[in-house]
Amino acid sequence: MAEHYSSVLWNRQKRLYDLTIAGLAVVYLVIFCTLQAVLFPQVTTETIIIRATSTLAFLMLHVILMIGPLCRLDRRFLPLLYNRRHLGVSMFVVAAVHGGFSILQFHTRGDVDPLVSLFASERQYASFSQFPFQPLGFVALLILFVMAATSHDFWLKNLSPRVWKMLHMGVYLAYALIVMHVALGILQQETSPVYAGLMAVGILTVTGLHLAAAFIGNRHELHPAAPPADGFVQVCDVADIAENRAKTMLINGQNIALFRYDGKLSAVSNLCRHQNGPLGEGRIIDGCITCPWHGYQYLPQNGQSPPPFTERIETYAVRCVGTTVWVNPQPHPPGTPLAPALLNPTTLSDEN
Protein backbone atom coordinates (compact mmCIF):
# COMPACT_ATOMS: atom_id res chain seq x y z
CA MET A 1 0.00 0.00 0.00
CA ALA A 2 1.30 3.36 -0.93
CA GLU A 3 1.47 6.38 1.29
CA HIS A 4 4.84 7.37 -0.07
CA TYR A 5 7.28 5.70 -2.46
CA SER A 6 10.68 4.17 -2.05
CA SER A 7 12.58 2.43 -4.84
CA VAL A 8 11.99 -1.15 -3.67
CA LEU A 9 10.94 -2.54 -0.31
CA TRP A 10 12.88 -5.76 0.02
CA ASN A 11 11.92 -8.80 2.01
CA ARG A 12 13.11 -12.39 2.03
CA GLN A 13 10.44 -13.52 -0.40
CA LYS A 14 11.30 -10.78 -2.89
CA ARG A 15 15.01 -11.55 -2.72
CA LEU A 16 14.35 -15.25 -3.35
CA TYR A 17 12.08 -14.36 -6.27
CA ASP A 18 14.66 -12.11 -7.90
CA LEU A 19 17.52 -14.53 -7.30
CA THR A 20 15.48 -17.30 -8.93
CA ILE A 21 14.74 -15.13 -12.00
CA ALA A 22 18.39 -14.09 -12.34
CA GLY A 23 19.66 -17.63 -11.75
CA LEU A 24 17.37 -19.24 -14.31
CA ALA A 25 18.09 -16.50 -16.89
CA VAL A 26 21.85 -16.95 -16.46
CA VAL A 27 21.52 -20.76 -16.70
CA TYR A 28 19.51 -20.39 -19.93
CA LEU A 29 21.97 -17.94 -21.49
CA VAL A 30 25.05 -19.97 -20.52
CA ILE A 31 23.60 -23.23 -21.86
CA PHE A 32 22.27 -21.62 -25.05
CA CYS A 33 25.48 -19.75 -25.88
CA THR A 34 27.78 -22.65 -24.99
CA LEU A 35 25.81 -25.18 -27.02
CA GLN A 36 25.54 -22.74 -29.91
CA ALA A 37 29.30 -22.22 -29.98
CA VAL A 38 30.02 -25.96 -29.63
CA LEU A 39 27.41 -27.37 -32.04
CA PHE A 40 27.62 -24.54 -34.59
CA PRO A 41 31.14 -23.09 -34.41
CA GLN A 42 30.54 -21.20 -37.69
CA VAL A 43 27.96 -18.90 -36.09
CA THR A 44 28.77 -15.25 -35.39
CA THR A 45 28.72 -13.72 -31.90
CA GLU A 46 25.96 -11.29 -32.93
CA THR A 47 23.70 -14.15 -34.01
CA ILE A 48 24.33 -15.99 -30.72
CA ILE A 49 23.34 -12.88 -28.73
CA ILE A 50 20.30 -12.15 -30.90
CA ARG A 51 18.98 -15.70 -30.72
CA ALA A 52 19.79 -16.33 -27.05
CA THR A 53 18.07 -13.15 -25.87
CA SER A 54 15.08 -13.46 -28.18
CA THR A 55 14.26 -17.00 -27.11
CA LEU A 56 14.82 -16.22 -23.42
CA ALA A 57 12.59 -13.12 -23.55
CA PHE A 58 9.84 -15.05 -25.34
CA LEU A 59 10.05 -17.85 -22.76
CA MET A 60 9.88 -15.31 -19.91
CA LEU A 61 6.86 -13.63 -21.51
CA HIS A 62 5.04 -16.96 -21.57
CA VAL A 63 5.77 -17.51 -17.88
CA ILE A 64 4.54 -13.97 -17.10
CA LEU A 65 1.30 -14.51 -19.00
CA MET A 66 0.69 -17.85 -17.29
CA ILE A 67 1.03 -16.52 -13.74
CA GLY A 68 -2.26 -14.54 -13.73
CA PRO A 69 -4.61 -17.39 -14.71
CA LEU A 70 -2.64 -19.92 -12.65
CA CYS A 71 -3.33 -17.82 -9.55
CA ARG A 72 -7.04 -17.69 -10.38
CA LEU A 73 -7.07 -21.47 -10.72
CA ASP A 74 -5.03 -22.20 -7.60
CA ARG A 75 -4.30 -19.57 -4.96
CA ARG A 76 -1.07 -21.35 -3.96
CA PHE A 77 0.57 -19.74 -7.01
CA LEU A 78 -0.16 -16.24 -5.65
CA PRO A 79 3.43 -15.65 -4.41
CA LEU A 80 4.45 -15.72 -8.09
CA LEU A 81 2.10 -12.83 -8.79
CA TYR A 82 3.28 -10.55 -6.02
CA ASN A 83 6.63 -9.76 -7.70
CA ARG A 84 5.55 -10.38 -11.29
CA ARG A 85 6.62 -6.87 -12.29
CA HIS A 86 10.24 -7.81 -11.50
CA LEU A 87 9.93 -10.64 -13.99
CA GLY A 88 8.35 -8.21 -16.48
CA VAL A 89 11.13 -5.65 -16.18
CA SER A 90 13.77 -8.40 -16.47
CA MET A 91 12.04 -9.70 -19.58
CA PHE A 92 12.02 -6.21 -21.09
CA VAL A 93 15.77 -5.82 -20.45
CA VAL A 94 16.49 -9.14 -22.20
CA ALA A 95 14.16 -8.22 -25.09
CA ALA A 96 15.83 -4.80 -25.38
CA VAL A 97 19.23 -6.47 -25.79
CA HIS A 98 17.72 -8.56 -28.61
CA GLY A 99 16.15 -5.49 -30.24
CA GLY A 100 19.27 -3.36 -29.85
CA PHE A 101 21.60 -5.96 -31.36
CA SER A 102 19.17 -6.68 -34.19
CA ILE A 103 18.94 -2.99 -35.14
CA LEU A 104 22.71 -2.69 -34.87
CA GLN A 105 23.25 -5.76 -37.03
CA PHE A 106 20.59 -5.30 -39.69
CA HIS A 107 20.00 -1.55 -39.91
CA THR A 108 23.07 0.49 -38.96
CA ARG A 109 25.91 1.66 -41.26
CA GLY A 110 23.59 1.81 -44.25
CA ASP A 111 22.45 4.57 -46.59
CA VAL A 112 19.54 5.66 -44.36
CA ASP A 113 18.89 6.20 -40.64
CA PRO A 114 18.51 2.86 -38.77
CA LEU A 115 14.93 3.61 -37.71
CA VAL A 116 13.98 4.59 -41.28
CA SER A 117 15.62 1.37 -42.44
CA LEU A 118 13.65 -0.64 -39.86
CA PHE A 119 10.31 0.53 -41.24
CA ALA A 120 11.17 1.17 -44.90
CA SER A 121 13.54 -1.61 -45.99
CA GLU A 122 10.76 -4.12 -46.49
CA ARG A 123 7.65 -2.52 -47.92
CA GLN A 124 5.14 -5.32 -48.43
CA TYR A 125 2.79 -3.96 -45.76
CA ALA A 126 -0.23 -4.96 -47.86
CA SER A 127 0.74 -8.64 -47.89
CA PHE A 128 0.12 -10.93 -44.91
CA SER A 129 2.79 -13.52 -45.68
CA GLN A 130 5.39 -10.92 -46.65
CA PHE A 131 4.46 -8.36 -43.97
CA PRO A 132 7.68 -6.84 -42.53
CA PHE A 133 8.25 -8.69 -39.27
CA GLN A 134 10.87 -6.45 -37.69
CA PRO A 135 8.58 -3.42 -37.14
CA LEU A 136 6.18 -5.77 -35.32
CA GLY A 137 8.91 -6.65 -32.86
CA PHE A 138 9.89 -3.00 -32.50
CA VAL A 139 6.32 -1.91 -31.64
CA ALA A 140 6.07 -4.79 -29.14
CA LEU A 141 9.33 -3.64 -27.56
CA LEU A 142 7.97 -0.09 -27.25
CA ILE A 143 4.88 -1.43 -25.45
CA LEU A 144 7.07 -3.48 -23.12
CA PHE A 145 9.21 -0.40 -22.49
CA VAL A 146 6.18 1.69 -21.49
CA MET A 147 5.06 -1.11 -19.18
CA ALA A 148 8.51 -1.52 -17.61
CA ALA A 149 8.93 2.25 -17.20
CA THR A 150 5.55 2.61 -15.47
CA SER A 151 5.73 -0.56 -13.40
CA HIS A 152 6.40 1.27 -10.11
CA ASP A 153 3.47 2.15 -7.81
CA PHE A 154 4.34 5.83 -8.29
CA TRP A 155 2.92 5.59 -11.83
CA LEU A 156 -0.01 3.47 -10.68
CA LYS A 157 -1.01 6.23 -8.26
CA ASN A 158 -0.42 9.11 -10.69
CA LEU A 159 -1.92 7.58 -13.80
CA SER A 160 -4.93 6.23 -11.81
CA PRO A 161 -5.46 2.46 -11.43
CA ARG A 162 -7.85 2.36 -14.41
CA VAL A 163 -5.43 3.97 -16.86
CA TRP A 164 -2.49 2.03 -15.43
CA LYS A 165 -4.32 -1.28 -15.74
CA MET A 166 -5.40 -0.45 -19.30
CA LEU A 167 -1.81 0.43 -20.19
CA HIS A 168 -0.54 -2.82 -18.73
CA MET A 169 -3.15 -4.88 -20.53
CA GLY A 170 -0.99 -3.88 -23.53
CA VAL A 171 1.05 -6.98 -22.71
CA TYR A 172 -1.53 -9.01 -24.66
CA LEU A 173 -1.08 -6.77 -27.71
CA ALA A 174 2.69 -7.07 -27.31
CA TYR A 175 2.35 -10.87 -27.11
CA ALA A 176 0.25 -10.98 -30.30
CA LEU A 177 2.79 -8.76 -32.09
CA ILE A 178 5.68 -10.94 -30.92
CA VAL A 179 3.92 -14.11 -32.07
CA MET A 180 3.55 -12.52 -35.53
CA HIS A 181 7.16 -11.27 -35.37
CA VAL A 182 8.36 -14.82 -34.77
CA ALA A 183 5.96 -16.49 -37.22
CA LEU A 184 6.76 -14.12 -40.09
CA GLY A 185 10.46 -13.91 -39.25
CA ILE A 186 12.62 -16.68 -37.88
CA LEU A 187 10.03 -19.44 -38.45
CA GLN A 188 10.30 -18.73 -42.19
CA GLN A 189 13.95 -19.78 -41.98
CA GLU A 190 14.15 -22.22 -39.09
CA THR A 191 11.63 -24.66 -40.48
CA SER A 192 12.20 -27.45 -37.95
CA PRO A 193 8.87 -28.65 -36.53
CA VAL A 194 10.44 -28.25 -33.08
CA TYR A 195 10.28 -24.45 -33.42
CA ALA A 196 6.73 -24.32 -34.76
CA GLY A 197 5.66 -26.98 -32.24
CA LEU A 198 7.11 -25.17 -29.24
CA MET A 199 5.44 -21.93 -30.25
CA ALA A 200 2.11 -23.69 -30.73
CA VAL A 201 2.44 -25.28 -27.27
CA GLY A 202 3.22 -21.86 -25.80
CA ILE A 203 0.24 -20.14 -27.43
CA LEU A 204 -2.14 -22.98 -26.53
CA THR A 205 -0.94 -23.05 -22.91
CA VAL A 206 -1.37 -19.29 -22.44
CA THR A 207 -4.75 -19.23 -24.17
CA GLY A 208 -5.97 -22.41 -22.46
CA LEU A 209 -5.06 -21.18 -18.98
CA HIS A 210 -6.83 -17.86 -19.57
CA LEU A 211 -9.96 -19.60 -20.83
CA ALA A 212 -9.93 -22.08 -17.94
CA ALA A 213 -9.50 -19.28 -15.39
CA ALA A 214 -12.36 -17.30 -16.95
CA PHE A 215 -14.61 -20.37 -17.06
CA ILE A 216 -13.92 -21.43 -13.50
CA GLY A 217 -14.15 -17.86 -12.21
CA ASN A 218 -17.51 -17.54 -13.90
CA ARG A 219 -18.71 -20.75 -12.26
CA HIS A 220 -17.74 -19.56 -8.79
CA GLU A 221 -19.42 -16.22 -9.30
CA LEU A 222 -23.08 -15.69 -8.45
CA HIS A 223 -25.36 -14.49 -11.25
CA PRO A 224 -28.62 -13.72 -9.41
CA ALA A 225 -31.64 -13.99 -11.65
CA ALA A 226 -34.42 -13.01 -9.21
CA PRO A 227 -36.13 -9.69 -10.00
CA PRO A 228 -35.14 -6.80 -7.73
CA ALA A 229 -37.40 -5.82 -4.84
CA ASP A 230 -37.02 -2.23 -3.73
CA GLY A 231 -33.70 -2.12 -5.66
CA PHE A 232 -32.34 -5.16 -3.77
CA VAL A 233 -31.54 -8.45 -5.47
CA GLN A 234 -31.66 -11.79 -3.68
CA VAL A 235 -28.17 -13.27 -3.94
CA CYS A 236 -27.57 -16.23 -1.61
CA ASP A 237 -28.02 -17.81 1.76
CA VAL A 238 -25.87 -16.72 4.71
CA ALA A 239 -24.52 -20.27 4.96
CA ASP A 240 -23.02 -19.92 1.47
CA ILE A 241 -20.40 -17.48 2.78
CA ALA A 242 -17.57 -18.67 5.01
CA GLU A 243 -16.55 -16.54 7.97
CA ASN A 244 -14.02 -13.82 7.03
CA ARG A 245 -14.45 -14.73 3.38
CA ALA A 246 -16.53 -13.41 0.49
CA LYS A 247 -18.90 -14.50 -2.21
CA THR A 248 -18.44 -12.68 -5.52
CA MET A 249 -21.29 -11.77 -7.84
CA LEU A 250 -21.97 -9.93 -11.04
CA ILE A 251 -25.24 -7.93 -10.96
CA ASN A 252 -26.13 -5.41 -13.67
CA GLY A 253 -22.46 -5.25 -14.67
CA GLN A 254 -21.37 -4.52 -11.07
CA ASN A 255 -18.55 -6.78 -9.84
CA ILE A 256 -19.35 -7.15 -6.13
CA ALA A 257 -17.68 -8.96 -3.21
CA LEU A 258 -19.98 -9.77 -0.27
CA PHE A 259 -18.00 -10.34 2.94
CA ARG A 260 -19.13 -12.07 6.14
CA TYR A 261 -17.32 -11.17 9.38
CA ASP A 262 -18.07 -10.82 13.10
CA GLY A 263 -21.79 -11.60 12.60
CA LYS A 264 -22.11 -8.94 9.88
CA LEU A 265 -22.31 -8.71 6.09
CA SER A 266 -20.84 -5.92 3.92
CA ALA A 267 -20.56 -5.58 0.16
CA VAL A 268 -17.82 -3.70 -1.68
CA SER A 269 -16.41 -3.56 -5.18
CA ASN A 270 -14.59 -6.77 -6.10
CA LEU A 271 -11.82 -4.75 -7.77
CA CYS A 272 -8.86 -3.65 -5.70
CA ARG A 273 -7.91 -0.01 -6.28
CA HIS A 274 -4.27 -1.08 -6.69
CA GLN A 275 -4.29 -3.35 -9.74
CA ASN A 276 -7.91 -4.46 -10.01
CA GLY A 277 -7.03 -7.54 -7.97
CA PRO A 278 -9.95 -9.84 -6.99
CA LEU A 279 -10.80 -8.66 -3.47
CA GLY A 280 -13.45 -11.36 -3.16
CA GLU A 281 -10.66 -13.96 -3.24
CA GLY A 282 -9.03 -12.24 -0.28
CA ARG A 283 -10.07 -12.45 3.33
CA ILE A 284 -10.68 -10.33 6.41
CA ILE A 285 -7.46 -9.93 8.36
CA ASP A 286 -7.25 -7.69 11.43
CA GLY A 287 -10.73 -6.40 10.58
CA CYS A 288 -9.72 -5.42 7.01
CA ILE A 289 -10.51 -6.93 3.62
CA THR A 290 -7.06 -7.96 2.35
CA CYS A 291 -6.40 -8.27 -1.36
CA PRO A 292 -4.76 -11.59 -2.24
CA TRP A 293 -2.58 -10.03 -4.92
CA HIS A 294 -0.55 -7.39 -3.09
CA GLY A 295 -2.11 -7.14 0.36
CA TYR A 296 -3.93 -3.82 -0.06
CA GLN A 297 -6.50 -3.45 2.74
CA TYR A 298 -9.96 -1.89 3.10
CA LEU A 299 -12.47 -1.63 5.93
CA PRO A 300 -15.56 -3.62 4.91
CA GLN A 301 -18.11 -1.15 6.36
CA ASN A 302 -16.86 1.86 4.34
CA GLY A 303 -14.46 0.63 1.59
CA GLN A 304 -11.68 2.87 2.93
CA SER A 305 -8.08 1.85 3.49
CA PRO A 306 -7.17 2.26 7.17
CA PRO A 307 -5.31 5.53 7.89
CA PRO A 308 -2.79 6.78 6.85
CA PHE A 309 -3.57 5.10 3.52
CA THR A 310 -6.04 6.75 1.18
CA GLU A 311 -7.36 4.12 -1.26
CA ARG A 312 -11.16 3.82 -1.45
CA ILE A 313 -13.54 1.45 -3.21
CA GLU A 314 -17.29 1.48 -3.95
CA THR A 315 -19.69 0.11 -1.32
CA TYR A 316 -23.11 -1.54 -1.74
CA ALA A 317 -26.11 -1.77 0.57
CA VAL A 318 -26.85 -5.24 2.03
CA ARG A 319 -29.93 -6.69 3.74
CA CYS A 320 -30.39 -9.98 5.49
CA VAL A 321 -33.90 -11.35 5.86
CA GLY A 322 -33.87 -14.57 7.85
CA THR A 323 -31.00 -16.43 6.25
CA THR A 324 -31.46 -14.85 2.81
CA VAL A 325 -29.03 -12.16 1.71
CA TRP A 326 -30.05 -9.25 -0.54
CA VAL A 327 -27.71 -6.77 -2.21
CA ASN A 328 -28.52 -3.47 -3.90
CA PRO A 329 -26.30 -3.32 -7.01
CA GLN A 330 -26.41 0.48 -7.12
CA PRO A 331 -22.81 1.48 -6.18
CA HIS A 332 -22.19 4.15 -3.58
CA PRO A 333 -19.23 6.49 -4.20
CA PRO A 334 -15.86 5.03 -3.13
CA GLY A 335 -15.38 5.16 0.60
CA THR A 336 -19.09 5.72 1.50
CA PRO A 337 -19.85 4.24 4.95
CA LEU A 338 -22.84 1.87 4.94
CA ALA A 339 -24.25 0.03 7.93
CA PRO A 340 -23.44 -3.69 7.66
CA ALA A 341 -26.37 -6.14 7.63
CA LEU A 342 -26.47 -7.85 10.98
CA LEU A 343 -26.91 -11.58 11.03
CA ASN A 344 -29.71 -12.91 13.18
CA PRO A 345 -28.13 -14.62 16.25
CA THR A 346 -30.45 -17.59 15.73
CA THR A 347 -29.04 -17.96 12.22
CA LEU A 348 -25.56 -18.13 13.66
CA SER A 349 -26.53 -20.63 16.34
CA ASP A 350 -28.35 -22.76 13.73
CA GLU A 351 -25.12 -22.98 11.74
CA ASN A 352 -23.20 -23.96 14.85
Added chain:
Amino acid sequence: MKTDPDFYVGWQDKAPASFARALRWVVITLAILVPLMAGLLVWAQRGFSEAVFEYGQLTTLEGRLIREPVPFLRVPTNKTSAGAPRFERVLLIGYGKHGAEQTIRQWEDRYGALTSKSIRIRGTLIRYQGHTALELTEEAAALQTVANPAIPPARPVLRPLGHVTLQGEITDPKCFLGVMKPGDGRPHRSCAIRCIAGGIPPLLWVQNGRGHANGYVLVGPNGERINTQLLEAVGRGVRVTGRLEQADNWLILYVDGPVETTTLLADVQAQIALCR
Protein backbone atom coordinates in the same frame (compact mmCIF):
# COMPACT_ATOMS: atom_id res chain seq x y z
CA MET B 1 -0.16 -10.18 11.33
CA LYS B 2 -0.91 -13.78 12.22
CA THR B 3 0.24 -16.42 9.75
CA ASP B 4 -2.80 -17.90 8.05
CA PRO B 5 -2.15 -21.35 6.53
CA ASP B 6 -4.69 -20.64 3.82
CA PHE B 7 -3.79 -17.07 2.93
CA TYR B 8 -0.61 -15.31 1.92
CA VAL B 9 0.43 -11.98 0.48
CA GLY B 10 3.90 -11.21 -0.78
CA TRP B 11 4.92 -8.72 1.86
CA GLN B 12 4.94 -11.51 4.43
CA ASP B 13 8.47 -12.79 5.00
CA LYS B 14 7.57 -16.45 4.88
CA ALA B 15 4.92 -18.26 2.87
CA PRO B 16 2.77 -20.90 4.63
CA ALA B 17 3.86 -24.50 4.01
CA SER B 18 1.19 -25.26 1.38
CA PHE B 19 2.26 -22.21 -0.68
CA ALA B 20 5.96 -22.96 -0.26
CA ARG B 21 5.42 -26.55 -1.47
CA ALA B 22 3.66 -25.35 -4.63
CA LEU B 23 6.42 -22.81 -5.27
CA ARG B 24 9.11 -25.44 -4.86
CA TRP B 25 7.42 -27.46 -7.61
CA VAL B 26 7.26 -24.40 -9.87
CA VAL B 27 10.99 -23.73 -9.36
CA ILE B 28 11.88 -27.40 -9.92
CA THR B 29 9.77 -27.48 -13.12
CA LEU B 30 11.43 -24.31 -14.41
CA ALA B 31 14.89 -25.60 -13.45
CA ILE B 32 14.24 -28.65 -15.66
CA LEU B 33 12.42 -26.78 -18.42
CA VAL B 34 14.89 -23.91 -18.85
CA PRO B 35 18.02 -25.97 -19.75
CA LEU B 36 15.85 -28.32 -21.82
CA MET B 37 14.43 -25.42 -23.84
CA ALA B 38 17.88 -23.88 -24.34
CA GLY B 39 19.25 -27.19 -25.63
CA LEU B 40 16.27 -27.97 -27.83
CA LEU B 41 16.19 -24.53 -29.45
CA VAL B 42 19.90 -24.69 -30.30
CA TRP B 43 19.81 -28.30 -31.49
CA ALA B 44 16.81 -27.75 -33.80
CA GLN B 45 18.49 -24.98 -35.82
CA ARG B 46 19.13 -25.65 -39.49
CA GLY B 47 22.83 -24.76 -39.15
CA PHE B 48 25.10 -22.14 -40.65
CA SER B 49 27.32 -21.93 -43.70
CA GLU B 50 31.08 -22.38 -43.66
CA ALA B 51 31.50 -18.86 -45.06
CA VAL B 52 34.37 -16.85 -43.55
CA PHE B 53 34.74 -13.18 -42.64
CA GLU B 54 38.28 -12.53 -41.41
CA TYR B 55 37.12 -9.92 -38.92
CA GLY B 56 39.99 -7.94 -37.40
CA GLN B 57 42.53 -9.38 -39.82
CA LEU B 58 43.62 -7.18 -42.73
CA THR B 59 44.99 -8.72 -45.93
CA THR B 60 46.94 -6.92 -48.64
CA LEU B 61 46.25 -7.85 -52.27
CA GLU B 62 47.82 -6.60 -55.49
CA GLY B 63 46.18 -6.69 -58.89
CA ARG B 64 44.43 -4.72 -61.56
CA LEU B 65 41.33 -2.71 -60.80
CA ILE B 66 38.30 -3.56 -62.91
CA ARG B 67 35.37 -1.12 -62.65
CA GLU B 68 32.74 -2.67 -64.93
CA PRO B 69 30.21 -4.08 -64.60
CA VAL B 70 31.03 -4.19 -60.86
CA PRO B 71 34.30 -3.41 -59.05
CA PHE B 72 36.78 -6.29 -58.92
CA LEU B 73 40.45 -6.62 -58.21
CA ARG B 74 41.93 -9.04 -60.77
CA VAL B 75 44.72 -10.86 -58.99
CA PRO B 76 47.24 -13.15 -60.73
CA THR B 77 47.31 -16.46 -58.93
CA ASN B 78 49.45 -19.02 -60.75
CA LYS B 79 50.02 -20.31 -64.24
CA THR B 80 48.34 -23.06 -66.19
CA SER B 81 50.33 -26.14 -67.21
CA ALA B 82 50.83 -24.46 -70.60
CA GLY B 83 52.44 -21.48 -68.86
CA ALA B 84 49.56 -19.09 -69.41
CA PRO B 85 48.79 -16.71 -66.52
CA ARG B 86 45.74 -17.47 -64.43
CA PHE B 87 43.70 -14.84 -62.60
CA GLU B 88 41.19 -14.72 -59.81
CA ARG B 89 38.77 -11.87 -59.24
CA VAL B 90 38.08 -10.48 -55.82
CA LEU B 91 34.82 -8.55 -55.53
CA LEU B 92 35.39 -5.15 -53.90
CA ILE B 93 32.91 -4.00 -51.29
CA GLY B 94 32.81 -0.84 -49.18
CA TYR B 95 32.73 -0.52 -45.41
CA GLY B 96 29.34 -1.01 -43.73
CA LYS B 97 26.38 -1.50 -46.04
CA HIS B 98 27.96 0.29 -49.00
CA GLY B 99 29.38 -0.62 -52.35
CA ALA B 100 33.01 0.08 -53.22
CA GLU B 101 32.31 2.90 -55.72
CA GLN B 102 32.45 5.75 -53.23
CA THR B 103 35.81 4.58 -51.89
CA ILE B 104 37.18 4.12 -55.42
CA ARG B 105 36.04 7.64 -56.31
CA GLN B 106 37.99 8.92 -53.27
CA TRP B 107 41.06 7.06 -54.55
CA GLU B 108 40.63 8.50 -58.04
CA ASP B 109 40.23 12.03 -56.67
CA ARG B 110 43.68 11.58 -55.24
CA TYR B 111 45.47 9.40 -57.82
CA GLY B 112 43.52 10.01 -61.06
CA ALA B 113 41.82 7.29 -63.13
CA LEU B 114 42.70 3.85 -61.78
CA THR B 115 40.95 1.58 -64.26
CA SER B 116 43.40 -1.07 -65.51
CA LYS B 117 46.11 0.23 -63.20
CA SER B 118 47.94 -2.07 -60.86
CA ILE B 119 47.05 -1.30 -57.28
CA ARG B 120 47.87 -2.68 -53.88
CA ILE B 121 44.98 -2.53 -51.43
CA ARG B 122 44.32 -3.70 -47.91
CA GLY B 123 41.05 -4.95 -46.52
CA THR B 124 39.17 -7.76 -44.80
CA LEU B 125 38.64 -10.97 -46.76
CA ILE B 126 35.21 -12.55 -47.08
CA ARG B 127 35.01 -15.95 -48.76
CA TYR B 128 32.68 -18.84 -49.43
CA GLN B 129 32.66 -21.68 -51.97
CA GLY B 130 35.25 -20.23 -54.36
CA HIS B 131 33.88 -16.69 -54.20
CA THR B 132 36.10 -14.09 -52.55
CA ALA B 133 35.30 -10.49 -51.69
CA LEU B 134 37.37 -7.82 -49.96
CA GLU B 135 35.79 -5.28 -47.61
CA LEU B 136 37.62 -1.97 -47.93
CA THR B 137 37.57 -1.63 -44.15
CA GLU B 138 39.93 1.34 -44.07
CA GLU B 139 38.01 3.07 -46.88
CA ALA B 140 40.24 5.73 -48.56
CA ALA B 141 43.27 4.50 -46.60
CA ALA B 142 42.81 0.99 -48.01
CA LEU B 143 44.77 1.95 -51.13
CA GLN B 144 48.47 1.36 -50.47
CA THR B 145 50.20 1.90 -53.84
CA VAL B 146 49.34 2.61 -57.49
CA ALA B 147 51.51 1.55 -60.41
CA ASN B 148 51.27 1.76 -64.19
CA PRO B 149 52.01 -1.67 -65.65
CA ALA B 150 55.10 -1.59 -67.90
CA ILE B 151 53.25 -3.52 -70.56
CA PRO B 152 49.56 -2.70 -71.02
CA PRO B 153 47.72 -5.79 -69.79
CA ALA B 154 45.66 -7.83 -72.21
CA ARG B 155 41.94 -7.18 -72.02
CA PRO B 156 40.39 -9.80 -69.68
CA VAL B 157 38.55 -12.47 -71.56
CA LEU B 158 34.86 -12.78 -70.80
CA ARG B 159 33.52 -16.18 -71.73
CA PRO B 160 29.90 -16.14 -72.95
CA LEU B 161 27.83 -19.01 -71.56
CA GLY B 162 24.55 -18.40 -73.35
CA HIS B 163 21.09 -17.31 -72.37
CA VAL B 164 19.81 -18.90 -69.16
CA THR B 165 16.93 -18.85 -66.72
CA LEU B 166 17.93 -19.34 -63.10
CA GLN B 167 16.01 -19.67 -59.91
CA GLY B 168 17.34 -18.79 -56.50
CA GLU B 169 17.44 -16.06 -53.87
CA ILE B 170 18.82 -12.56 -54.34
CA THR B 171 20.99 -11.47 -51.44
CA ASP B 172 24.01 -9.27 -50.88
CA PRO B 173 27.39 -10.95 -51.34
CA LYS B 174 28.95 -9.19 -48.36
CA CYS B 175 26.71 -10.81 -45.75
CA PHE B 176 26.13 -14.02 -47.65
CA LEU B 177 29.82 -14.76 -48.29
CA GLY B 178 30.62 -14.52 -44.59
CA VAL B 179 29.83 -11.34 -42.68
CA MET B 180 26.52 -12.59 -41.34
CA LYS B 181 25.22 -15.99 -40.33
CA PRO B 182 22.72 -16.44 -41.80
CA GLY B 183 23.26 -14.01 -44.66
CA ASP B 184 20.14 -15.05 -46.51
CA GLY B 185 16.47 -15.83 -45.92
CA ARG B 186 13.66 -13.93 -44.28
CA PRO B 187 15.36 -12.73 -41.09
CA HIS B 188 18.18 -11.23 -43.16
CA ARG B 189 16.02 -9.69 -45.89
CA SER B 190 15.97 -6.12 -44.61
CA CYS B 191 19.74 -6.14 -44.16
CA ALA B 192 20.26 -7.45 -47.71
CA ILE B 193 17.95 -4.71 -49.00
CA ARG B 194 20.00 -2.09 -47.14
CA CYS B 195 23.28 -3.49 -48.50
CA ILE B 196 22.02 -3.62 -52.08
CA ALA B 197 20.42 -0.16 -51.79
CA GLY B 198 23.83 1.02 -50.54
CA GLY B 199 25.53 -0.12 -53.75
CA ILE B 200 26.74 -3.64 -53.02
CA PRO B 201 26.15 -5.71 -56.21
CA PRO B 202 23.20 -8.11 -55.87
CA LEU B 203 24.05 -11.80 -55.88
CA LEU B 204 21.68 -14.53 -57.06
CA TRP B 205 22.44 -17.70 -55.10
CA VAL B 206 21.22 -20.81 -56.90
CA GLN B 207 21.08 -24.27 -55.35
CA ASN B 208 20.09 -27.56 -56.90
CA GLY B 209 18.91 -30.82 -55.42
CA ARG B 210 22.38 -32.37 -55.56
CA GLY B 211 24.03 -30.04 -53.09
CA HIS B 212 25.60 -27.88 -55.78
CA ALA B 213 25.34 -24.13 -55.52
CA ASN B 214 26.65 -21.11 -57.35
CA GLY B 215 26.44 -17.35 -57.18
CA TYR B 216 25.66 -14.95 -60.03
CA VAL B 217 26.30 -11.21 -59.91
CA LEU B 218 23.24 -9.46 -61.36
CA VAL B 219 23.51 -6.43 -63.64
CA GLY B 220 21.32 -4.93 -66.37
CA PRO B 221 21.38 -6.08 -70.02
CA ASN B 222 24.16 -3.60 -70.84
CA GLY B 223 26.08 -4.05 -67.63
CA GLU B 224 24.36 -1.15 -65.87
CA ARG B 225 23.54 -1.43 -62.16
CA ILE B 226 19.98 -2.55 -61.39
CA ASN B 227 20.17 -2.60 -57.61
CA THR B 228 17.17 -0.30 -57.12
CA GLN B 229 14.96 -2.28 -59.47
CA LEU B 230 15.70 -5.51 -57.58
CA LEU B 231 15.00 -4.31 -54.04
CA GLU B 232 11.43 -5.67 -53.94
CA ALA B 233 12.70 -9.14 -54.87
CA VAL B 234 15.59 -9.33 -52.39
CA GLY B 235 15.43 -12.19 -49.91
CA ARG B 236 12.72 -14.00 -51.84
CA GLY B 237 12.65 -16.91 -54.27
CA VAL B 238 13.00 -15.48 -57.79
CA ARG B 239 13.31 -16.65 -61.37
CA VAL B 240 15.70 -14.56 -63.47
CA THR B 241 16.50 -14.69 -67.19
CA GLY B 242 19.54 -13.19 -68.86
CA ARG B 243 22.81 -13.51 -70.74
CA LEU B 244 25.47 -15.31 -68.75
CA GLU B 245 29.18 -14.55 -68.88
CA GLN B 246 32.10 -16.00 -67.00
CA ALA B 247 34.65 -13.46 -65.80
CA ASP B 248 37.51 -15.53 -64.42
CA ASN B 249 36.08 -17.21 -61.31
CA TRP B 250 32.86 -15.15 -61.21
CA LEU B 251 29.62 -15.45 -63.17
CA ILE B 252 27.86 -12.31 -64.35
CA LEU B 253 24.20 -12.47 -65.36
CA TYR B 254 23.06 -9.62 -67.60
CA VAL B 255 19.37 -9.65 -66.70
CA ASP B 256 17.19 -8.94 -69.72
CA GLY B 257 13.81 -10.29 -68.60
CA PRO B 258 11.45 -9.71 -65.71
CA VAL B 259 12.52 -10.85 -62.24
CA GLU B 260 9.63 -13.02 -61.09
CA THR B 261 9.12 -13.96 -57.46
CA THR B 262 8.30 -17.64 -57.16
CA THR B 263 8.25 -20.46 -54.66
CA LEU B 264 8.14 -23.20 -57.29
CA LEU B 265 11.25 -25.33 -57.61
CA ALA B 266 12.82 -25.13 -61.03
CA ASP B 267 15.27 -27.54 -62.59
CA VAL B 268 18.40 -25.46 -62.22
CA GLN B 269 20.84 -28.35 -62.35
CA ALA B 270 21.82 -27.76 -65.96
CA GLN B 271 22.78 -24.11 -65.34
CA ILE B 272 24.98 -24.95 -62.38
CA ALA B 273 26.69 -27.78 -64.27
CA LEU B 274 27.30 -25.46 -67.22
CA CYS B 275 28.98 -22.87 -65.05
CA ARG B 276 31.25 -25.40 -63.47
